[in-house]
Amino acid sequence: MQSSAARALVAIVAVAIVVVGFVVLRGGESGGSSVSRTTTTEPDKRPASGGGEPDEEQPAGDAAVPTVLVEDGQPAGGVAELVFEKGSTIAFVVESDVAEEIHIHGYDIEREVEAGGRTELEFPAEFDGVFEVELHGTATQIAELTVTP
Amino acid sequence: MAAVLATAAMVAALLPSSASAHALIGKQDLPLPEWLFIYGSLVILVVSFVGLLLGWREPRFEGTRSRPLESLSGVLLSRPVGALCGAIGVCLLVLVVWTGLEGTAAPDRNFSLTFVFVTFWIGLVVLSVLFGDLFRAFSPWRAIGRLASGGFSKLAGQAAPAPLRYPDRLGRWPAAVGLLAFLFLELIWGQSGFAAAGITPRDLAVATLVYSLYTFIAMGLFGVERWNDRGETFSVLFGMFASLAPVSVERGRIELRKPLSASTRWAALPGSLAIVLISIGGTTFDGAQEGVLKDAIASLFRTLIDAGLTPLTSQRVASGLFLALVLVTVASIFWAGILGMRIVERKLSARELSQAFAHAFIPIALAYVVAHYFSYTVLLEQAQFTFLLSDPFGDGSNFFGTASQGIDYGAISANTIWYVQFGAIVIGHVVALALGHDRALVLWGNTRDAAWSQVWMLVMMLFFSMLGLYLLSQANG
Numbered sequence: 001m002q003s004s005a006a007r008a009l010v011a012i013v014a015v016a017i018v019v020v021g022f023v024v025l026r027g028g029e030s031g032g033s034s035v036s037r038t039t040t041t042e043p044d045k046r047p048a049s050g051g052g053e054p055d056e057e058q059p060a061g062d063a064a065v066p067t068v069l070v071e072d073g074q075p076a077g078g079v080a081e082l083v084f085e086k087g088s089t090i091a092f093v094v095e096s097d098v099a100e101e102i103h104i105h106g107y108d109i110e111r112e113v114e115a116g117g118r119t120e121l122e123f124p125a126e127f128d129g130v131f132e133v134e135l136h137g138t139a140t141q142i143a144e145l146t147v148t149p
Numbered sequence: 150m151a152a153v154l155a156t157a158a159m160v161a162a163l164l165p166s167s168a169s170a171h172a173l174i175g176k177q178d179l180p181l182p183e184w185l186f187i188y189g190s191l192v193i194l195v196v197s198f199v200g201l202l203l204g205w206r207e208p209r210f211e212g213t214r215s216r217p218l219e220s221l222s223g224v225l226l227s228r229p230v231g232a233l234c235g236a237i238g239v240c241l242l243v244l245v246v247w248t249g250l251e252g253t254a255a256p257d258r259n260f261s262l263t264f265v266f267v268t269f270w271i272g273l274v275v276l277s278v279l280f281g282d283l284f285r286a287f288s289p290w291r292a293i294g295r296l297a298s299g300g301f302s303k304l305a306g307q308a309a310p311a312p313l314r315y316p317d318r319l320g321r322w323p324a325a326v327g328l329l330a331f332l333f334l335e336l337i338w339g340q341s342g343f344a345a346a347g348i349t350p351r352d353l354a355v356a357t358l359v360y361s362l363y364t365f366i367a368m369g370l371f372g373v374e375r376w377n378d379r380g381e382t383f384s385v386l387f388g389m390f391a392s393l394a395p396v397s398v399e400r401g402r403i404e405l406r407k408p409l410s411a412s413t414r415w416a417a418l419p420g421s422l423a424i425v426l427i428s429i430g431g432t433t434f435d436g437a438q439e440g441v442l443k444d445a446i447a448s449l450f451r452t453l454i455d456a457g458l459t460p461l462t463s464q465r466v467a468s469g470l471f472l473a474l475v476l477v478t479v480a481s482i483f484w485a486g487i488l489g490m491r492i493v494e495r496k497l498s499a500r501e502l503s504q505a506f507a508h509a510f511i512p513i514a515l516a517y518v519v520a521h522y523f524s525y526t527v528l529l530e531q532a533q534f535t536f537l538l539s540d541p542f543g544d545g546s547n548f549f550g551t552a553s554q555g556i557d558y559g560a561i562s563a564n565t566i567w568y569v570q571f572g573a574i575v576i577g578h579v580v581a582l583a584l585g586h587d588r589a590l591v592l593w594g595n596t597r598d599a600a601w602s603q604v605w606m607l608v609m610m611l612f613f614s615m616l617g618l619y620l621l622s623q624a625n626g
């Protein structure tokens with residue numbers, strides 16, 4: 001590697017690998033992403049019924065709104081995972097057998113739910129990140145809200 | 150049976166709680182996407198091989214050349230400015246203790262926690278790298294120590310000699326122990342899982358008082374400047390990051406120098422390597438406990454609960470053991486690289502080699518801090534300068550009219566965060582390689598031997614850089 005021509009060659013090859021790598025890998029991501037996301041609600045989907053399972057296992061495009069079920073002050077079936085895309089509308093239902101206040105961190109939304117009642121939450125997905133949804137009284141996390149970019 | 154159910158419910162409530170310090174914030178970052186992780190690794194590999202092939206032949210950072218800034222020194226290093234900086238430091242120390250003891254217990258509404266763990270702990274790292282050793286001027290402990298020794302000299306008519314000579318063998322080890330204690334307090338101590346995961350403001354205030362007392366005693370025994378240079382945790386840690394800065398204070402003057410050049414002399418004291426490795430290990434653990442190690446910690450936690458320990462003790466023991474494990478792993482990787490280097494180089498002992506190359510890992514420690522805490526710091530500084538400043542006790546006051554403002558979670562997008570993290574790790578890796586190569590040229594004189602010895606160095610650095618990216622791609626706290 002003594003001559004400057006060889007040095008230049010190494011540098012050019014390196015830059016080429018870095019640029020091609022970026023294009024290839026980045027392109028691969030945007031092709032696969034729409035398939036891999038599970039719960040992506042469309043902007044104008046209204047909650048049709050509260051009959052959804054408290055989970056994320058619904059195919060994209062399903063009109064059902066995810067429901068988080070709270071039993072004895074704990075999320076039934078563990079902390080629910082809710083995934084939405086930035087710019088869409090976040091919509092989910094909380095059904096609880098105890099009177100509580102639901103708090104969505106980051107978005108700082110608070111909503112009361114009565115014992116045995118249900119409450120529908122709907123708001124625009126303004127910023128991306130992972131946010132906790134908790135019962136304010138006991139600070140129990142009931143759902144993890146993921147907003148993808 | 151009821152007790153079992155109650156415990157089960159409690160355990161369920163405990164586990165989902167994210168890491169300690171995140172009680173301060175309502176958001177976690179999205180993990181680094183897989184493609185960016187793979188791409189980051191590719192860039193780091195390419196950069197490494199190009200660096201190895203095209204490495205320069207003369208050391209570039211080892212010189213001590215610098216340019217004094219006479220007029221600026223006259224102003225910034227004057228007595229009134231020094232007194233003002235010290236007074237600001239003391240006021241902030243008092244405010245931390247006062248708000249911690251008297252303010253609200255809500256971690257995100259109390260001035261003390263955000264100030265200590267974000268503005269001070271992360272903010273000063275960034276400021277030190279940019280502007281040099283600022284903490285020396287603002288350290289409340291040093292300011293009080295100097296005032297006390299100055300007062301004593303005036304009264305006694307002579308300078309107060311330190312009663313004990315600081316043992317040279319001790320080097321920076323007291324600071325390393327202090328750093329471990331701080332990490333334990335920050336990441337592990339208060340993880341009770343319920344309302345306030347993380348250390349309480351009151352515990353933090355008590356810890357601050359204890360540390361202050363310890364520092365005053367140590368300064369009294371060994372002398373103010375000596376203890377601040379060697380033993381005082383924060384002076385030593387921020388001083389380490391400041392050694393990368395293009396500015397330093399030498400012989401009573403502010404001097405401009407080549408960035409990174411002071412770091413080449415930083416690791417000469419015993420215990421310096423420990424500081425670098427503990428800093429890397431601490432950030433690694435904080436990242437891993439939210440992702441890679443989450444399940445392992447949770448399972449050990451459950452085992453300890455079943456063994457009859459309280460949830461808080463179980464959490465402390467489980468997390469503490471894993472912190473120790475991470476530190477041992479980080480140290481093992483470093484030593485494996487050093488021992489590998491000895492295959493090429495037999496003249497220098499492993500100890501000499503470790504001391505010679507310790508400073509090359511400071512940029513990696515910095516990259517870890519930036520990558521892990523970037524968004525966290527940007528968001529929490531909004532809190533710091535709005536409601537926490539106007540309402541430091543969380544009691545409804547509004548000193549500056551900003552108490553009702555909050556954090557704008559839309560301030561930085563996930564894409565920005567990812568590219569900053571990626572950039573930090575890659576740049577940190579490049580700078581670390583440059584420092585390692587430079588030192589190898591000094592030790593071996595010719596490019597060929599230097600490059601061979603650096604293959605081992607490179608493996609270590611590749612490991613740390615890819616580990617950093619990997620942790621971010623698993624969970625991004």
